[in-house]
Amino acid sequence: MTAPSISFEFFPPKTPEGAEKLRTVRQKLYACKPEFCSVTYGAGCSTQQGTFDTVLVILQEGMEAASHFSCVGATQASVREQLETLRQMGVKRLVALRGDLPSGHGLGGEFMHASDLVSFIRVETGDYFHVEVAAYPEVHPQARSPEADLRALKAKVDAGANGVITQYFFNADAYFRLVDDAATLGVSAPIVPGIMPITSSSQLIRFSDACGAEIPRWIRLRLQSYGDDVDSIKAFGHEVVADLCERLVEGGAPALHFYTMNQAAPTLALCERLGLNVAEPAVA
Secondary structure (H helix, E strand, C coil): CCCCEEEEEECCCCCHHHHHHHHHHHHHHHHHCCCEEEECCCHHHCCHHHHHHHHHHHHHCCCCEEEEEECCCCCHHHHHHHHHHHHHHCCCEEEEECCCCCCCCCCCCCCCCHHHHHHHHHHHHCCCCEEEEEECCCCCCCCCCHHHHHHHHHHHHHCCCCEEEEEECCCHHHHHHHHHHHHHHCCCCCEEEEECCCCCHHHHHHHHHHHCCCCCHHHHHHHHHCCCCHHHHHHHHHHHHHHHHHHHHHCCCCEEEEECCCCCHHHHHHHHHCCCCCCCCCCC
16 A cells, blocks of 8 residues: 555644644654645634644744635635735645634625635635645535535635545545545545544544534444543544545545644554654654
C-alpha cells in the first residue's frame, strides 16, 4: 500500500498553557510530513483571532497552513478585509464553510451558502487561494435530502473550490458512495476523507450526535462495553480507524485529513500503521 498524502486539523487554544501544549503536539506530528495543517474556529467567528494567530505560528514553523473561513453572518466588506489580512500573513489555503451561528442568532449577513463564499473569494482574489470545501458522506444534518446535499457540494465546486474534505465517518461505503455520486454529477475535485481517531467513548458519541456522523452499532456497543477502561477504548479505536484508513487508501482516496483534537499520540499511531515516515514513537 502506497503511503497517502495527509493533512492535520487543529483548533485554536484558549490559554497560554494550551498554546504551548499544541506547539509540542504540532512538532511531533510534523514528523509525518503533512501537506498542510488547517485551523478551525468557533461558531459565529467567536475565535477568529485565535485561528489567525495559530495559522501564523504554523506558517512561521515552516509548514503550509489553511485557515478555516466561515461566512454565516458576515458581510462582503468584512470578508474582503479578512481575505486581505490572510494574504498579508502569507496564507494561501482556505477551508471555506458556511459555519454555524451562536444560539439565538438568525442567519443574517450577505452569504447564504458556502458556495456564495467561494464565488466571492474567486471574484476578489482570483486563483490566489487554494480553497477546500466540506462534504458529508452521511448527509449534512440540515440537508433537505441526500440529493440536495450533493447539489450543494457541486455548487461549491462549480463556484471554484479546488478540493473537498469530508466530515468524519466510520463507514467506508458511505465515502465511496459519495465519491461515485459526486462524479456522476460532474464533480471533478478530489474528495479527501476526514479521519477521527477514537480515544474516548463519551466524547466521540457527543461529537457524532452533534454533527450527524453515524457510529455503527457494533462500534458503539463495543465502546460502551469498555466502560471507563481507557486503554481498551484506545486500542480498539486504533484498530477500527486504522482498518478504515487502509480500506480508504486501497480504494483510491486521494489523501487523508486527520481531526487531531489537538492530540499527537492517536494520529501518530495511525500514521505509523499506514507506513508514514514518523521520526519518533507515538507517545503522549
